[in-house]
Amino acid sequence: MEGTWGIAAVWMGLALVASLISIRFKLSVALIEILIGVIAGNIALLLDHYHFLGIHWELKANEWIAFLAGFGSILLTFMAGAEIEPAVLRKYFKESFAIGFASFAAPFLGALLFARFVSGWDWNGAIICGIALSTTSVAVVYAVMIETGLNETDFGKLILAACFITDLGTVVALGACFASYNWTLIVFAVVVAGVLWIAPSFVTWFFQCFPTHVSEPGVKFVFFILFMLGSLASLAKSEAVLPAYLVGLGLAGVFAHQRDTVRRLRTTVFVFLTPFYFLNAGVKVYLPAIWTGFGLIMILFAVKVAAKIVGVWPLTRRYGFGSRESSYTTMLMSTGLTFGTISALFGLNNGYIDQSQYSVLATVVIGSAIVPTIIAQTFFRPTIESAIAFQVAGTVASESTPETSIATLEPPSLEET
Amino acid sequence: MFHKIVAAIDGSPASERALATAVDLAVHYEAELTTISVAEVPEVVAMVDEVDETRHTAEEYFRKISEAAVEFARSRGVALRSVVVRGQAAEQIIHFAESEGANLIILGHQGHSRIARFFLGSTTDRVSEHCHCSVMIIK
Known part of the structure; x- marks a missing residue:
């Protein structure tokens, strides 16, 4: 065209x-x-x-489509980071960090070693494989939690917090594994640290000084920060999604009080940016490569799930999850979509993997969004009662009770009519 | 014969016919009438915001449907309780009917294409197959 x-x-x-x-x-x-x-x-x-x-x-994708797709991935990552509830992460930091880190590290190492020593990929390709399959889809887990009402239980909150830690591991690996370890990386790290330190209070002040306006100065300010850090990341041969996720995490508390801004930002992202990102991720999949690599796709999928089982299941049992809840958590943390495709696309765009390898990885990632979710929901879904009764070993259970119905309209008095 | 009736409504023309039938039966049998609407959110999503956006849109839509249902029943002299829940439609309808002790569920026929029916299944099929009580499907 x-x-x-x-x-x-x-x-x-x-x-x-x-x-x-x-x-x-x-x-x-x-x-x-x-x-x-x-x-x-x-x-x-x-x-x-x-x-x-x-x-x-x-x-x-030509240059401007690549820009829109890249911008879409940065904003997706930023908004993913901004969704976390800092209070929940603080409350379950030890458990969520341990489970989330294991959920990242086990499949990262498992898939990396498999790709390098069994499939014969070069080191860079194997690292991309490890990163792409280490992910957990916070969005899939969140959707399942919302549907079941588990998002309002301590059990659900802990799983979600752990998912954020897994994704943090993924973006840090993506930003660190291919970076140039020279002065540019030091400058990048110092600036990111400075922005993370200043940003929450400064952005709060900025929103107070420039409240909602049709020109959206707040949104532009966030874009400015993301572009600036993205350019520094590129200079250091790192990846722009790393600072985007970190800034999102840092500003999560601020954006929790800026729902109108988030809503407008969300509209911009959904209408104009993410379609280019996801279409671009699909356009680069070469169907004949899926056919020829079908066996590898199945094996890599099995490696991802097996590594998640090895990493997550024992830890959840250690923290007091029942057998069913542990299996459910493990399957949910085996999901992946956005960060997996971002990692695979990063590898393809930078020449670390070829189109056939990208097609294989993208297919495994898409499969991991669907299959573990179905397994978790069909075979291991815990009852809401067991989720409420759940308590992390050594802590007191929350007394919050999830609402199963969203709204109930009681019948009006008929005498009034 | 029917003392507790649950009508599943989603705002479609078929579900409006189901509601009208349910109201008529409630009058006839002097039965207690409740409507249930299920806000379905796709499980396989790429963005947390996609979940929130879909959820808010669905909940707002079903709230309006429920208010209209209550008003419709009221205009015919029937006291209607309307409930909106989240989840998978067939599963939630069955669970709700069982928890309410309903002995009749009324649904509108959705008229999916064969392809959609093959991939997604039909809510009416699932409810009629798995529910403990009588199920009436309105075309």
Whole structure:
């Protein structure tokens, strides 16, 4: 496809189709965008191969699409970090850190070693494989918790906090494993540390001085911080999602009180940025590579889940989870989508993996968003009563009781009519 | 014959017909009538915000549906209790009906395409298959 507006129309048309399908079938728009990207990208390759109608069909991301997709991944990461509840993390820091770190480290090492010594990938490719499969999808876990009401129990909160720690491990690994260890990294680290120290109070002050306005100075200020830190990350050969996630974590408390700003930011991200990110992630998947690498996809998926079992299950048992709750937690922490695709795309864009390896990793990541969720919900879903009764070994159980119904309208008095 | 009726409503034309039938039966049998609406959130998502956005939109939508249902029943002299819950539709409807001790569930036929039915299954099929009590499906 040629011409800026023509390319824009095709990509936005695909995003529109994805939205309509997701609404019709009540499925995740991001997942549909990836799948639409896979289908459209491969059909375009086929048409291009046969010079159909003499048009150049390839849907390869040009410079501005790559920018929008990259910006989308940065904001996705920032918003993921900003979702954490600092109080919950503080309350369960020891348990969530231990479970979250094990959930990152075990599959990272397991997948890395498997890719390097069994599949014969080079070291950089193996590291990308380890990082991409180390992730946990906070969004999937959150969705399941919301549906079951477990998000209001201590059990659910602990799992969610652990998921944030796992993702922190993933972005730190992505930012640290390929960085240039020279003065640029020192400058980057010092600036990030300074921003994290100053940002919460400064951004609070900024929002007080410049409250809601149609020009959204608060949103622009956040974008400015993310772009600045992203440029420093690039200079240090690190990854822009690392500072984005850290700044998100740092500003989580501030943004909890800026719901209007978050809502407008969310609209911008959903409409204009994430479609480009997820479509781009799908377009780069080469279907024949999935066919030829099907066995490897299955094995890598098994390696990820097995490593999560080895890392997470014993720890959850140690912290007082029942057998069913431990299995449920392990399966939920085996999920992955956004951070997995971000890691794989980072590897592809920087030449650490080729398109076939990317296609294999992206497929494993997408599969890990679906299969462990189904297993957890079908076989290990704990009852709400057992979740309420749950208490971390050595602590006092919370007395909060989740509400199963969102709203109840009692019948009005009929005498009034 | 029917002393506790639960009608599942989602705002579709079929569910409006189901509500009208439920109100008529409640009048006829002097039964207690409750409606349930289930706000479904996709489990496989990429963004926490996607969950929140979908949830808020669904909850707001079903709140309005419920208010309209209460008003409709009231206009026909029936006291209606309306409940909105989260989760998987069939599972929640069955669970709610059992916990309420209902002996009749009324649903509207959704009219999915064969493809959608194959992949997603049908709420009416699942409810009628797994529920303990009588199930009436309105076309």
